[in-house]
Amino acid sequence: MTTKTVTKPEQSEVAKKIEELRKLYADAPEVGRIALEHLMGSMKDGIITDTEKTSSAGRTGLRRGKVSELTIVFPIAPGGAKRLKAVLDSGFNVQAPDRVGSVHDMRYVFLDNDTRILFATTYDGEWDPYVDDFATHIPDELDVVFCNCEGWPGVRSPAVKDYIAKYQVTARAWYVAQPNLTVRDLKRLERIGPALDEFLDKIA
């Protein structure tokens, strides 16, 4: 953790947060209460260094550096769960994020006895400017999956952005290891790394 001179207002902010935590944990399970006491020291530093790192990712989700999270919980339409499972299990849906080139990860999780589906993704930049591009290039990949969500208007519909916003849930807390490296940056570094190693070996 970085050390940094703590200003007076920051100090009192930290003290307030710690005090609030202590109060809330007074009747937490004992294992947690003890853990909190152990962590007291390092927690102070953590609170300072994490301020200002997370921001809003535009209309939806949180952002750190260049990378944002998008978390959506869709209601599943009647009969949709079986279809969803089949199409996801078929595996072909991995190609679309590869082609988009800005998706770090993506997951689909069934909840509440297959009545809801959690869709969560980590992506670079913004998705809002690209929705029209997705509707042009990968409309079927999106519609074949999301048609199983109750009320999905189709990716080409002007109502699709509002539909997504309706079921989107902004994460309360979020971490990403490399906030300043996009998928393209990572792919480039993956190519350059070995080449650089080889070069260093040769000149050593």
Place this chain on the structure above:
Amino acid sequence: MLSLSETLSTRSPALETSDIQATVLRPRPKPYCGEYVILRIGNAEQGREMLRRILPHVAPADEWWAPSLPGWLGIAFTFEGLKALGVPQASLDSFPIEFRQGMAARAAILNDLGANAPANWEFPFGTPEAHVALAIYARSKEDLQKVLDVARKSHKDLDQISVVYRMPFGELPDGRNPFGFKDGLHNPHVEGSGPAATGADTPVKAGEFVMGYADERGETANVPIPLELRRNGTFVAIRKFHMDVAAFRRYLQAEASSPEEEELIAAKMVGRWRSGAPLVLAPDRDDSALGADGSRNNDFSYADDMKGLKCPFSAHIRRVNPRDALKNDVVAVNLHHFLRRGTNYGPPLPEGVLEDDGAERGGVFLLIGAQLHRQFEFIQSQWVTDSNFIGHGTEQDPLIGNNEGDGVFTIPRTPVRRRLHGLPRFVSVRGGEYCFMPGLRALRWLAHLDGDDEHTGRQ
């Protein structure tokens, strides 16, 4: 709202060039001079009176020179201007959010930072006082005065209409821009707007640039309401740029070891040589015959330059108009075009001068499209001020990006790429506004808002 099947089967009516303003569809005259004037409307009734007087002189696209004028006049309104005219609230609320917020409020989206930040803009850009923008074009100074007289008479005796901005513009010698480059060579071809120049790219659906026609998504705009207001109208992003010619010359001199190399580096940054010859067709040296040939200087694609060895990925023209360079990506470039109507202003910096003389010089661009968000805003935020789309991290457009003396510019090359460092800001934004440029019938609708009830509120 039309269903999917309805939108796909919409037939595109022929372009009503008698109702679309000339500024939207026609290139500037040659030679050209003119003025931009911004007015503030202090009283809705007077604003509409001014509009009634100026209406007969607004040039339609099928008759560039209105019979009453030896020049042409274009008119557009900011959101504040429409409010000041007394446009009904339901209509105001129906405008796209980016237009309602205004360009200055969207600086974070546009990455208008540092010197480009709205706090540094000239008055009245970015303030609620900019209401009506007039673009006045003529071929000579004498003709310009006649057009200016007509414009002045439309509001001279109306004490609540004030001129809050005026700037003259004019062509530089040889029709070059202040950096010495032939400019204004390319615009998307609007389907139905007239014969295409030979060698032009595929026509783009008219609805991308004018409302009331099918766009590239097969959709026809259904906002703003009412139909009378929106039909044959469009949006304009006005951007006034200051060009630091001395800094550009100094940088080239510092990075090059010969005048020839200076020219090459300059061309690599722009994507064309000064003559206008595109790097893709003339990768090693300028070809002024090619540059001067309108049937050839735009007839190229990036299909044979997917490694950027001829024209760098980061070059200005490749960024703002990628053509087929992004064909392997999930991006629909046909959704991200705008029409660029630009004029230069200010005196040239004399040849060989390396120190700034303090003169105001640069270009004013009217970037025209029916969908500000996925046209101007998209290009500015995704392709000019960011480089993730070309795998170049946070590199900026070398000419108009946000470089603060720390800018990087990558020139692909074998065996090893060349990378220039320390790019300063060559171009700064002096001001900008989002405007709505209505059709001629819509202008009459606006001018008669107070009168005839039949005209208002009907969808």
